[in-house]
Amino acid sequence: MNKVFENFKQYILPFGLNDADFDQLVNYCSIVHFQKGEVVMEAGVKQNAIYFIYKGIIRNYVNKMDGGTSIYGFRIENMLITGYALYNYKNEYRAKLTIDCLEDCELVSIPLQALKFMEEHSKVSHMVGRFLAEAHALELVDYIIDIDTKSLVDRYDNLEKLFPNIHQRVPQHMIASYLGITPVHLSNVKKSRKNAGVQNAYNETPK
Amino acid sequence: MLDPFINFNRFIKQQVEISDAELEVLNKSCDILSLPKGHILIKAGEKQENLYFIVKGIVRNFIDTKEGESKIYNFRIENMQVTGYAPYNYADEIKALVSFQCLEECLFIKVPNLLKSNN
Numbered sequence: 001m002n003k004v005f006e007n008f009k010q011y012i013l014p015f016g017l018n019d020a021d022f023d024q025l026v027n028y029c030s031i032v033h034f035q036k037g038e039v040v041m042e043a044g045v046k047q048n049a050i051y052f053i054y055k056g057i058i059r060n061y062v063n064k065m066d067g068g069t070s071i072y073g074f075r076i077e078n079m080l081i082t083g084y085a086l087y088n089y090k091n092e093y094r095a096k097l098t099i100d101c102l103e104d105c106e107l108v109s110i111p112l113q114a115l116k117f118m119e120e121h122s123k124v125s126h127m128v129g130r131f132l133a134e135a136h137a138l139e140l141v142d143y144i145i146d147i148d149t150k151s152l153v154d155r156y157d158n159l160e161k162l163f164p165n166i167h168q169r170v171p172q173h174m175i176a177s178y179l180g181i182t183p184v185h186l187s188n189v190k191k192s193r194k195n196a197g198v199q200n201a202y203n204e205t206p207k
Numbered sequence: 208m209l210d211p212f213i214n215f216n217r218f219i220k221q222q223v224e225i226s227d228a229e230l231e232v233l234n235k236s237c238d239i240l241s242l243p244k245g246h247i248l249i250k251a252g253e254k255q256e257n258l259y260f261i262v263k264g265i266v267r268n269f270i271d272t273k274e275g276e277s278k279i280y281n282f283r284i285e286n287m288q289v290t291g292y293a294p295y296n297y298a299d300e301i302k303a304l305v306s307f308q309c310l311e312e313c314l315f316i317k318v319p320n321l322l323k324s325n326n
Contacts, residue, residue, distance in 0.1 A: 134295035135295075137292070137295060138292060138295050138296060138298075138304070141292050141304050141305075142304070144280070145270055145304060145305065148270055148272040148273065148278050149270060149271070149272060149273050150273065151273065
Protein backbone atom coordinates (compact mmCIF):
# COMPACT_ATOMS: atom_id res chain seq x y z
CA MET A 1 0.00 0.00 0.00
CA ASN A 2 0.98 3.57 -0.66
CA LYS A 3 2.94 5.11 2.25
CA VAL A 4 0.43 7.92 2.63
CA PHE A 5 -2.51 5.54 3.04
CA GLU A 6 -0.36 3.30 5.24
CA ASN A 7 0.07 6.15 7.76
CA PHE A 8 -3.63 6.94 7.54
CA LYS A 9 -4.39 3.30 8.31
CA GLN A 10 -2.07 3.31 11.34
CA TYR A 11 -3.91 6.35 12.58
CA ILE A 12 -7.45 5.13 12.07
CA LEU A 13 -7.30 1.40 12.99
CA PRO A 14 -6.86 1.97 16.75
CA PHE A 15 -10.31 3.58 16.73
CA GLY A 16 -11.77 0.12 16.17
CA LEU A 17 -12.00 -0.35 12.39
CA ASN A 18 -10.88 -3.67 10.98
CA ASP A 19 -8.88 -4.17 7.78
CA ALA A 20 -11.99 -4.78 5.68
CA ASP A 21 -13.62 -1.58 6.95
CA PHE A 22 -10.48 0.34 6.16
CA ASP A 23 -10.18 -1.07 2.64
CA GLN A 24 -13.69 0.16 1.93
CA LEU A 25 -13.02 3.55 3.44
CA VAL A 26 -9.79 4.10 1.55
CA ASN A 27 -11.55 3.45 -1.77
CA TYR A 28 -13.33 6.75 -1.27
CA CYS A 29 -10.21 8.66 -0.29
CA SER A 30 -7.67 10.43 -2.45
CA ILE A 31 -4.30 12.07 -1.95
CA VAL A 32 -4.25 15.83 -2.42
CA HIS A 33 -1.44 18.37 -2.44
CA PHE A 34 -1.57 21.96 -1.24
CA GLN A 35 1.15 24.54 -1.51
CA LYS A 36 2.36 26.70 1.34
CA GLY A 37 -0.16 29.51 1.79
CA GLU A 38 -3.04 27.71 0.09
CA VAL A 39 -6.42 27.65 1.85
CA VAL A 40 -7.78 24.16 2.60
CA MET A 41 -11.06 25.32 4.16
CA GLU A 42 -12.75 28.66 4.55
CA ALA A 43 -14.90 29.53 7.56
CA GLY A 44 -18.61 29.63 6.69
CA VAL A 45 -18.22 27.60 3.50
CA LYS A 46 -19.87 24.17 3.04
CA GLN A 47 -17.40 21.29 3.13
CA ASN A 48 -17.59 17.86 1.59
CA ALA A 49 -14.44 16.31 3.02
CA ILE A 50 -12.11 16.19 5.98
CA TYR A 51 -8.36 15.63 5.69
CA PHE A 52 -5.62 13.56 7.27
CA ILE A 53 -2.17 15.15 7.29
CA TYR A 54 0.55 12.91 5.91
CA LYS A 55 3.05 15.74 5.59
CA GLY A 56 2.96 19.41 6.47
CA ILE A 57 1.51 21.81 9.01
CA ILE A 58 -1.63 23.95 8.92
CA ARG A 59 -3.15 26.63 11.10
CA ASN A 60 -6.76 27.04 12.28
CA TYR A 61 -7.82 30.67 12.41
CA VAL A 62 -10.65 33.16 12.17
CA ASN A 63 -10.83 36.70 10.84
CA LYS A 64 -11.47 39.01 13.76
CA MET A 65 -13.94 41.85 13.71
CA ASP A 66 -11.07 44.36 13.85
CA GLY A 67 -9.68 42.93 10.60
CA GLY A 68 -6.82 40.89 12.05
CA THR A 69 -6.65 37.13 12.41
CA SER A 70 -6.73 35.00 15.52
CA ILE A 71 -5.09 31.56 15.50
CA TYR A 72 -6.80 28.86 17.56
CA GLY A 73 -4.54 25.95 16.80
CA PHE A 74 -2.22 24.08 14.52
CA ARG A 75 -2.28 20.60 13.04
CA ILE A 76 0.73 18.56 12.06
CA GLU A 77 1.50 15.08 10.68
CA ASN A 78 -0.88 12.30 11.74
CA MET A 79 -3.66 14.66 12.77
CA LEU A 80 -7.01 15.37 11.15
CA ILE A 81 -8.25 18.62 9.62
CA THR A 82 -11.99 19.06 10.11
CA GLY A 83 -12.62 22.79 10.58
CA TYR A 84 -15.43 21.41 12.80
CA ALA A 85 -17.45 21.19 9.57
CA LEU A 86 -18.38 17.53 9.92
CA TYR A 87 -20.05 18.16 13.29
CA ASN A 88 -21.94 21.13 11.93
CA TYR A 89 -24.78 19.14 10.35
CA LYS A 90 -27.26 21.67 11.67
CA ASN A 91 -25.71 24.25 9.38
CA GLU A 92 -24.95 22.37 6.17
CA TYR A 93 -21.48 21.17 7.18
CA ARG A 94 -20.02 24.66 7.03
CA ALA A 95 -16.50 25.08 8.39
CA LYS A 96 -16.21 27.04 11.62
CA LEU A 97 -12.60 28.08 11.03
CA THR A 98 -10.36 28.88 8.11
CA ILE A 99 -7.44 26.55 7.50
CA ASP A 100 -4.35 27.31 5.44
CA CYS A 101 -1.04 25.59 4.87
CA LEU A 102 2.15 26.85 6.54
CA GLU A 103 4.26 24.45 4.48
CA ASP A 104 3.63 22.42 1.33
CA CYS A 105 1.18 19.76 2.47
CA GLU A 106 0.34 16.23 1.40
CA LEU A 107 -3.10 15.22 2.69
CA VAL A 108 -5.59 12.38 2.46
CA SER A 109 -8.98 13.73 1.47
CA ILE A 110 -11.79 11.80 3.21
CA PRO A 111 -15.20 12.69 1.73
CA LEU A 112 -18.04 13.14 4.22
CA GLN A 113 -20.00 10.67 2.08
CA ALA A 114 -17.39 8.04 2.90
CA LEU A 115 -17.88 8.65 6.61
CA LYS A 116 -21.64 8.33 6.14
CA PHE A 117 -21.21 5.11 4.19
CA MET A 118 -18.99 3.77 6.94
CA GLU A 119 -21.53 4.63 9.59
CA GLU A 120 -24.18 2.69 7.74
CA HIS A 121 -22.01 -0.33 7.00
CA SER A 122 -19.70 -0.73 9.94
CA LYS A 123 -20.79 -1.30 13.50
CA VAL A 124 -17.84 0.49 15.03
CA SER A 125 -17.32 3.42 12.72
CA HIS A 126 -19.77 5.64 14.60
CA MET A 127 -17.39 5.20 17.53
CA VAL A 128 -14.62 6.69 15.41
CA GLY A 129 -16.76 9.75 14.82
CA ARG A 130 -17.63 10.00 18.47
CA PHE A 131 -14.05 9.75 19.68
CA LEU A 132 -12.95 12.36 17.16
CA ALA A 133 -15.74 14.76 18.03
CA GLU A 134 -15.10 14.39 21.73
CA ALA A 135 -11.36 14.81 21.34
CA HIS A 136 -11.82 17.93 19.22
CA ALA A 137 -14.35 19.41 21.65
CA LEU A 138 -11.98 18.84 24.55
CA GLU A 139 -9.06 20.34 22.69
CA LEU A 140 -10.97 23.57 22.13
CA VAL A 141 -12.27 23.67 25.71
CA ASP A 142 -8.72 23.17 26.97
CA TYR A 143 -7.51 26.01 24.76
CA ILE A 144 -10.16 28.36 26.17
CA ILE A 145 -9.70 27.33 29.80
CA ASP A 146 -5.91 27.47 29.64
CA ILE A 147 -6.08 31.15 28.71
CA ASP A 148 -7.73 31.88 32.06
CA THR A 149 -6.03 29.33 34.28
CA LYS A 150 -2.46 28.86 33.07
CA SER A 151 0.48 31.23 33.00
CA LEU A 152 1.78 32.41 29.65
CA VAL A 153 5.00 30.44 30.13
CA ASP A 154 3.06 27.24 30.83
CA ARG A 155 0.98 27.76 27.70
CA TYR A 156 4.11 28.52 25.70
CA ASP A 157 5.77 25.32 26.95
CA ASN A 158 2.61 23.29 26.37
CA LEU A 159 2.61 24.29 22.72
CA GLU A 160 5.87 22.41 22.18
CA LYS A 161 4.30 19.31 23.77
CA LEU A 162 1.20 19.51 21.57
CA PHE A 163 3.14 20.20 18.37
CA PRO A 164 6.81 19.07 18.57
CA ASN A 165 9.27 21.40 16.79
CA ILE A 166 6.57 23.97 16.15
CA HIS A 167 8.97 26.83 16.82
CA GLN A 168 11.12 25.73 13.89
CA ARG A 169 8.13 25.45 11.58
CA VAL A 170 5.90 28.42 12.37
CA PRO A 171 6.70 32.17 12.37
CA GLN A 172 6.79 33.75 15.83
CA HIS A 173 3.94 36.16 15.08
CA MET A 174 1.66 33.15 14.62
CA ILE A 175 2.77 31.65 17.94
CA ALA A 176 1.95 35.05 19.48
CA SER A 177 -1.50 35.01 17.89
CA TYR A 178 -2.15 31.52 19.27
CA LEU A 179 -1.14 32.70 22.74
CA GLY A 180 -3.26 35.84 22.36
CA ILE A 181 -0.37 38.30 22.76
CA THR A 182 1.64 40.63 20.53
CA PRO A 183 4.90 39.44 18.94
CA VAL A 184 6.81 41.98 21.09
CA HIS A 185 5.21 40.55 24.23
CA LEU A 186 6.15 37.04 23.12
CA SER A 187 9.75 38.05 22.60
CA ASN A 188 9.80 39.52 26.14
CA VAL A 189 8.31 36.31 27.54
CA LYS A 190 11.04 34.27 25.87
CA LYS A 191 13.74 36.59 27.22
CA SER A 192 12.48 36.56 30.80
CA ARG A 193 11.90 32.82 30.58
CA LYS A 194 15.54 32.39 29.67
CA ASN A 195 16.73 34.69 32.46
CA ALA A 196 14.52 33.26 35.17
CA GLY A 197 15.28 29.67 34.26
CA VAL A 198 11.76 29.07 32.99
CA GLN A 199 9.70 28.62 36.16
CA ASN A 200 7.13 31.27 37.00
CA ALA A 201 8.89 33.81 34.87
CA TYR A 202 5.64 35.25 33.63
CA ASN A 203 2.30 35.18 35.32
CA GLU A 204 0.50 38.08 33.84
CA THR A 205 -2.70 37.91 31.86
CA PRO A 206 -2.37 38.08 28.09
CA LYS A 207 -3.33 41.42 26.55
CA MET B 208 -46.09 17.09 39.77
CA LEU B 209 -45.30 16.19 36.21
CA ASP B 210 -43.10 13.12 35.77
CA PRO B 211 -39.56 14.58 35.55
CA PHE B 212 -38.56 11.85 33.11
CA ILE B 213 -40.98 12.98 30.38
CA ASN B 214 -38.73 15.68 28.97
CA PHE B 215 -35.60 13.61 29.59
CA ASN B 216 -36.96 10.76 27.51
CA ARG B 217 -38.16 13.14 24.83
CA PHE B 218 -34.69 14.68 24.69
CA ILE B 219 -33.08 11.27 24.18
CA LYS B 220 -35.60 10.22 21.53
CA GLN B 221 -34.76 13.35 19.58
CA GLN B 222 -31.12 12.30 19.39
CA VAL B 223 -31.26 8.53 18.84
CA GLU B 224 -33.57 5.66 18.07
CA ILE B 225 -34.38 3.94 21.33
CA SER B 226 -37.15 1.59 22.42
CA ASP B 227 -39.42 2.23 25.38
CA ALA B 228 -38.02 -0.86 27.05
CA GLU B 229 -34.48 0.51 26.74
CA LEU B 230 -35.61 3.87 28.05
CA GLU B 231 -37.12 2.17 31.06
CA VAL B 232 -33.81 0.47 31.85
CA LEU B 233 -32.07 3.82 31.55
CA ASN B 234 -34.63 5.62 33.70
CA LYS B 235 -34.33 3.00 36.42
CA SER B 236 -30.61 3.56 36.78
CA CYS B 237 -31.10 7.33 37.09
CA ASP B 238 -31.95 9.30 40.21
CA ILE B 239 -33.78 12.53 40.85
CA LEU B 240 -31.66 15.15 42.57
CA SER B 241 -32.88 18.40 44.07
CA LEU B 242 -30.27 21.01 45.02
CA PRO B 243 -30.54 24.45 46.61
CA LYS B 244 -29.47 27.72 45.03
CA GLY B 245 -25.70 28.21 45.33
CA HIS B 246 -24.85 24.51 45.48
CA ILE B 247 -21.78 23.40 43.51
CA LEU B 248 -22.89 20.48 41.35
CA ILE B 249 -19.59 19.77 39.61
CA LYS B 250 -16.13 20.94 40.58
CA ALA B 251 -13.46 21.34 37.90
CA GLY B 252 -10.62 18.82 38.29
CA GLU B 253 -12.69 16.24 40.18
CA LYS B 254 -13.60 12.80 38.84
CA GLN B 255 -17.25 12.54 37.89
CA GLU B 256 -19.47 9.49 38.20
CA ASN B 257 -22.57 11.11 36.71
CA LEU B 258 -23.81 13.59 34.21
CA TYR B 259 -27.00 15.55 34.75
CA PHE B 260 -30.12 16.58 32.87
CA ILE B 261 -31.81 19.76 34.07
CA VAL B 262 -35.52 19.24 34.74
CA LYS B 263 -35.89 22.63 36.36
CA GLY B 264 -33.54 25.50 37.14
CA ILE B 265 -30.44 27.18 35.80
CA VAL B 266 -26.74 26.59 36.39
CA ARG B 267 -23.63 28.52 35.50
CA ASN B 268 -20.59 26.97 33.88
CA PHE B 269 -17.42 28.60 35.21
CA ILE B 270 -13.77 28.22 36.17
CA ASP B 271 -11.55 29.85 38.75
CA THR B 272 -8.97 31.96 36.95
CA LYS B 273 -5.32 32.25 37.85
CA GLU B 274 -6.11 35.73 39.22
CA GLY B 275 -8.42 34.10 41.75
CA GLU B 276 -11.63 35.27 40.14
CA SER B 277 -14.36 33.19 38.63
CA LYS B 278 -15.07 33.37 34.93
CA ILE B 279 -18.39 32.30 33.45
CA TYR B 280 -18.29 30.53 30.10
CA ASN B 281 -21.93 29.65 29.77
CA PHE B 282 -25.28 28.84 31.34
CA ARG B 283 -27.48 25.76 31.11
CA ILE B 284 -31.24 25.72 31.61
CA GLU B 285 -34.15 23.27 31.48
CA ASN B 286 -33.83 20.34 29.07
CA MET B 287 -30.07 20.73 28.70
CA GLN B 288 -27.32 18.46 29.95
CA VAL B 289 -24.61 19.25 32.46
CA THR B 290 -21.43 17.27 31.88
CA GLY B 291 -18.48 19.52 32.69
CA TYR B 292 -16.95 17.78 29.64
CA ALA B 293 -16.01 14.96 32.03
CA PRO B 294 -17.53 12.06 30.01
CA TYR B 295 -15.20 12.88 27.12
CA ASN B 296 -12.17 13.25 29.33
CA TYR B 297 -11.25 9.56 29.51
CA ALA B 298 -7.63 10.50 28.88
CA ASP B 299 -7.65 12.10 32.35
CA GLU B 300 -9.83 9.90 34.59
CA ILE B 301 -13.19 11.47 33.61
CA LYS B 302 -12.32 14.65 35.49
CA ALA B 303 -14.52 17.68 34.92
CA LEU B 304 -12.92 20.60 33.07
CA VAL B 305 -15.29 23.26 34.35
CA SER B 306 -17.37 23.83 37.49
CA PHE B 307 -21.16 24.14 37.75
CA GLN B 308 -23.19 26.00 40.33
CA CYS B 309 -26.97 26.21 40.77
CA LEU B 310 -28.26 29.76 40.37
CA GLU B 311 -31.76 28.73 41.48
CA GLU B 312 -33.17 25.77 43.32
CA CYS B 313 -32.61 23.04 40.70
CA LEU B 314 -34.07 19.66 39.90
CA PHE B 315 -31.78 17.26 38.01
CA ILE B 316 -31.89 13.76 36.65
CA LYS B 317 -28.63 12.12 37.61
CA VAL B 318 -27.33 9.79 34.88
CA PRO B 319 -24.54 7.44 35.99
CA ASN B 320 -21.52 7.01 33.70
CA LEU B 321 -21.39 3.28 34.29
CA LEU B 322 -24.45 2.80 32.15
CA LYS B 323 -22.65 4.55 29.35
CA SER B 324 -19.76 2.09 29.28
CA ASN B 325 -22.18 -0.85 29.10
CA ASN B 326 -23.22 0.18 25.61
